[in-house]
Amino acid sequence: MIEAEGLSKRYGKTLAVDNLSFSVQSGRVTGFLGPNGAGKSTTMRMILGLDKPSGGNVRIDGKRYKELHNPLRTVGALLDAKWVHPNRSARAHLRWLAKSNRLSPKRVDEVLDLVGLTDVANRRAGGFSLGMSQRLGIAAALLGDPQVLLFDEPVNGLDPEGILWIRRFMHRLAEEGRTVFVSSHLLSEMALTAQELIVIGKGKLISQCSTEEFVAQATENTVLVRSPQLALLRSALGELGASIRDDGESLVVSGMDIAKIGELAAAKNVALHELSPQRGSLEEAFIQLTGDAVEYHAALGDAAPAQPADLMPLGK
Numbered sequence: 403m404i405e406a407e408g409l410s411k412r413y414g415k416t417l418a419v420d421n422l423s424f425s426v427q428s429g430r431v432t433g434f435l436g437p438n439g440a441g442k443s444t445t446m447r448m449i450l451g452l453d454k455p456s457g458g459n460v461r462i463d464g465k466r467y468k469e470l471h472n473p474l475r476t477v478g479a480l481l482d483a484k485w486v487h488p489n490r491s492a493r494a495h496l497r498w499l500a501k502s503n504r505l506s507p508k509r510v511d512e513v514l515d516l517v518g519l520t521d522v523a524n525r526r527a528g529g530f531s532l533g534m535s536q537r538l539g540i541a542a543a544l545l546g547d548p549q550v551l552l553f554d555e556p557v558n559g560l561d562p563e564g565i566l567w568i569r570r571f572m573h574r575l576a577e578e579g580r581t582v583f584v585s586s587h588l589l590s591e592m593a594l595t596a597q598e599l600i601v602i603g604k605g606k607l608i609s610q611c612s613t614e615e616f617v618a619q620a621t622e623n624t625v626l627v628r629s630p631q632l633a634l635l636r637s638a639l640g641e642l643g644a645s646i647r648d649d650g651e652s653l654v655v656s657g658m659d660i661a662k663i664g665e666l667a668a669a670k671n672v673a674l675h676e677l678s679p680q681r682g683s684l685e686e687a688f689i690q691l692t693g694d695a696v697e698y699h700a701a702l703g704d705a706a707p708a709q710p711a712d713l714m715p716l717g718k
């Protein structure tokens with residue numbers, strides 16, 4: 403478990419992290435979401451004792467990082483996948499890390515196997531693709547078999563296969579009961595990967611809740627109805643006070659439960675060609691919840707067009 407209380411970090415005039423309090427539970431993948439410059443990396447560095455807070459504190463399983471006896475056995479992190487000597491092989495890199503942290507050399511082959519790098523373990527890490535480098539970084543994070551794992555933007559620049567692999571791997575780590583904290587500015591990816599979200603903007607906490615709650619609280623859930631007897635259904639729904647948008651071919655109904663709409667159609671002998679819940683997207687939720695945070699919108703706007711998949715509704 404990770405707990406931050408009133409965490410702040412100032413760099414000169416920039417308040418990178420502003421009085422941030424949150425907790426990250428075990429057994430779940432928690433997404434740490436915010437646009438570029440929101441303060442995610444700074445927060446992660448403070449969790450790992452690499453940056454000193456200007457105010458507040460953060461604890462891992464009740465202890466500050468510097469109080470941990472054998473940090474790599476408690477917390478593992480992937481901050482920068484390219485942080486590896488280019489001429490060292492993957493195995494040599496991990497052996498060096500294991501040795502300098504008094505971890506068993508046997509664990510090196512175990513983690514290489516876990517991340518699927520056994521076959522290339524003796525190749526120069528400098529020649530690795532980004533996806534392979536990310537796997538090597540994850541192997542390093544797992545060396546001490548820690549219960550708490552931090553990943554800073556782990557899918558940045560990866561191809562779809564690499565993204566899928568990371569997503570599945572994170573889920574597996576959480577299913578093993580570990581605390582998995584993953585930062586990203588990619589909305590669609592977090593919608594698929596994270597069960598919980600901590601959302602920040604300009605260093606401040608915007609929301610902490612489950613991904614579903616985040617979308618539900620910020621966007622309206624509606625029901626799409628298609629029928630050859632649309633007019634009949636529309637007037638029946640209207641009589642019951644549902645609010646309806648009609649585009650001529652379908653109705654979008656809000657303020658009424660999907661089961662009730664289906665029952666009403668059956669009672670009126672109306673054939674249905676479609677009756678489907680429409681859920682808001684994580685991106686809509688973002689825009690709704692960040693309100694007048696202009697800087698935040700600008701950053702989202704920058705990120706969205708480059709990632710068409712980010713517009714996918716949650717769960718698709």
Ligand SMILES: Nc1ncnc2c1ncn2[C@@H]1O[C@H](COP(=O)(O)OP(=O)(O)OP(=O)(O)O)[C@@H](O)[C@H]1O
Binds near residue numbers: 439
């Ligand atoms: N060492 C530093 N010195 C001065 N300013 C810094 C330093 N590190 C971060 N900042 C500033 O703090 C703010 C937060 O940066 P941070 O890298 O934590 O954001 P982020 O959410 O991780 O962004 P990204 O998604 O781009 O990695 C930014 O305004 C950044 O310019």
